[in-house]
Amino acid sequence: MNVSRPPPAQPHFSSPAPSSQLSLPPSSTSSPSPPSSSSPAAPALPPPPSPVKISMQEHFAINVCPGPILPIPQISDFFPRFHDFPIAPPPPREKQVLRDKDKNGDQNGEKDREREQEKEENGGDRQELMDSDDDDTYLGTLEFSLLFDQENNCLHCTINKAKGLKAMDSNGLADPYVKLHLLPGASKANKLRTKTLKNTLNPIWNETLVYHGITAADMTTKTLRLCVCDMDRLGRNEFIGEVRVALKKLREGESKRYNMGLERIAQVCVSRGRILVSLCYLAEKKGLCVGIIRCAHLAAMDSNGYSDPFVKIVLQPDMGKKSKYKTSVKKKTLNPEFNEEFFYEVPHDQLAKKTLEISVWDYDLGMSNDFIGGVELGINAKGEKLRHWFECLKYMGKKVEYWHTLTQQGAPSSD
Structure with a gap:
C-alpha cells in the first residue's frame, strides 16, 4: 500500500529573481501556511501590507521636484555695499511664487502682485530709501x-x-x-x-x-x-x-x-598746475636719466597764497632706496625751477615693465607735507604720458621733454 507524502511547506519569502522590479510579499488574501510540527505553537501574526508594484526608475523619481525651484540667496545679496557698483537686492520669495503661479495660469496672480506693490509703496521711509539707493538717483x-x-x-x-x-x-x-x-x-x-x-x-x-x-x-x-x-x-x-x-x-x-x-559731481578736475619732465635712456650707462626741470601755475597751499614746492620721484616696482629721490624745496613760489637730474640703473628690457611716479608736494615745517598733484609715466599710461614713455624707450640717448598736467594721481589715502 502506497502512502503519499504531504507536499513540503512553502516559506513566506522566496529568494527574489534577478529583475529590475522590486520583489513584494504575497497578498494578504492568500491563506497563511500551517506552522511546522517541530516548532512550538505561537500566536498568529497579521500578514504585512502589500504595496503597489513600482519600477526602480519610479522609486528614485519620488520627491525629486516638490515645488518651484527658487534662487538660493547669496551672501552678497545681503551686503550690496561691498560691490563697486549698485546692485539691486533679490526679489522677495513671495513675489517669485506669485510669478510661478501666473505662469501656471493662476488668474489671481495679477491681483496679488498689485496688492504686494501697494504694500511696498506704503512701507515707510526705509523702503523708499532702499529703492532710491539702489537706483543711485537720490543721494539726500x-x-x-x-x-x-x-x-x-x-x-x-x-x-x-x-x-x-x-x-x-x-x-x-x-x-x-x-x-x-x-x-x-x-x-x-x-x-x-x-x-x-x-x-x-x-x-x-x-x-x-x-x-x-x-x-x-x-x-x-x-x-x-x-x-x-x-x-x-x-x-x-x-x-x-x-x-x-x-x-x-x-x-x-x-x-x-x-x-x-546732493549731486554726484565727484572727481572734478581742479587746476593743480603743470610740470616739465625730461627722460633719456643712456645705453652706455644702462640706466634712465630723469630730469625735473620746472613747474608752472601750481595750486596755492599756504595761507599767503603761495607754496613751498618740491618733487618726489619713484620708479615702481620699488627697488628700495635706489628708486626714491626728491628735489630741493623752493620757497614761496607757484612757478619753481628745479633743473635737477636723477639716474636709475635699470636694463632697457626691464624698463618697459616699470612705472615712474612723479608727485609735487608743499613743504610744511613741523607738519605733514601737503600733496599738490602728481603724474605717472609708464606702459599703462594714456595720451601724452604714454607717448612720452614710448619715445624714451624708442630713441635711446635722446632727451625727450614733455609738459604734463598734475592730477590727483599719487594722492595720499587719508582724507
Whole structure:
C-alpha cells in the first residue's frame, strides 16, 4: 500500500529573481501556511501590507521636484555695499511664487502682485530709501545757510542738517560729515569740515564754520563747494554727494538759507598746475636719466597764497632706496625751477615693465607735507604720458621733454 507524502511547506519569502522590479510579499488574501510540527505553537501574526508594484526608475523619481525651484540667496545679496557698483537686492520669495503661479495660469496672480506693490509703496521711509539707493538717483539733501560780513571780511557757513543720505556702511547707515572748499584754490586755509556723526542718515550738525579774510572781490569770483562724505576708519573716506554755490549771488549782510539736493559731481578736475619732465635712456650707462626741470601755475597751499614746492620721484616696482629721490624745496613760489637730474640703473628690457611716479608736494615745517598733484609715466599710461614713455624707450640717448598736467594721481589715502 502506497502512502503519499504531504507536499513540503512553502516559506513566506522566496529568494527574489534577478529583475529590475522590486520583489513584494504575497497578498494578504492568500491563506497563511500551517506552522511546522517541530516548532512550538505561537500566536498568529497579521500578514504585512502589500504595496503597489513600482519600477526602480519610479522609486528614485519620488520627491525629486516638490515645488518651484527658487534662487538660493547669496551672501552678497545681503551686503550690496561691498560691490563697486549698485546692485539691486533679490526679489522677495513671495513675489517669485506669485510669478510661478501666473505662469501656471493662476488668474489671481495679477491681483496679488498689485496688492504686494501697494504694500511696498506704503512701507515707510526705509523702503523708499532702499529703492532710491539702489537706483543711485537720490543721494539726500543738505540744509545750510550763508552770511557774508563785509565789515569783518568773514563768510559764515552754518551747516544745519541733512536728510535721506545714501547708506554707505553694511549696517544700512553712514557716519557723515561735511567738507567745505573755496574754489578755485586748493589751500589748506580754504578747507573746513564739520564733526562726524555716527550711524545716521539724517544728521543734525547746527555747526557754523567761518572763512576769514574774504573780500568783496573774492565773493565775485569764488564758489563754495560742500561735500558730504562718510567716515571710514578702516579705509578711505567715501564720497556721498556735493552741492556748489556761486558766492556772487550772496548779498552783503543777508543770511541766505539753502536746501539743496546732493549731486554726484565727484572727481572734478581742479587746476593743480603743470610740470616739465625730461627722460633719456643712456645705453652706455644702462640706466634712465630723469630730469625735473620746472613747474608752472601750481595750486596755492599756504595761507599767503603761495607754496613751498618740491618733487618726489619713484620708479615702481620699488627697488628700495635706489628708486626714491626728491628735489630741493623752493620757497614761496607757484612757478619753481628745479633743473635737477636723477639716474636709475635699470636694463632697457626691464624698463618697459616699470612705472615712474612723479608727485609735487608743499613743504610744511613741523607738519605733514601737503600733496599738490602728481603724474605717472609708464606702459599703462594714456595720451601724452604714454607717448612720452614710448619715445624714451624708442630713441635711446635722446632727451625727450614733455609738459604734463598734475592730477590727483599719487594722492595720499587719508582724507
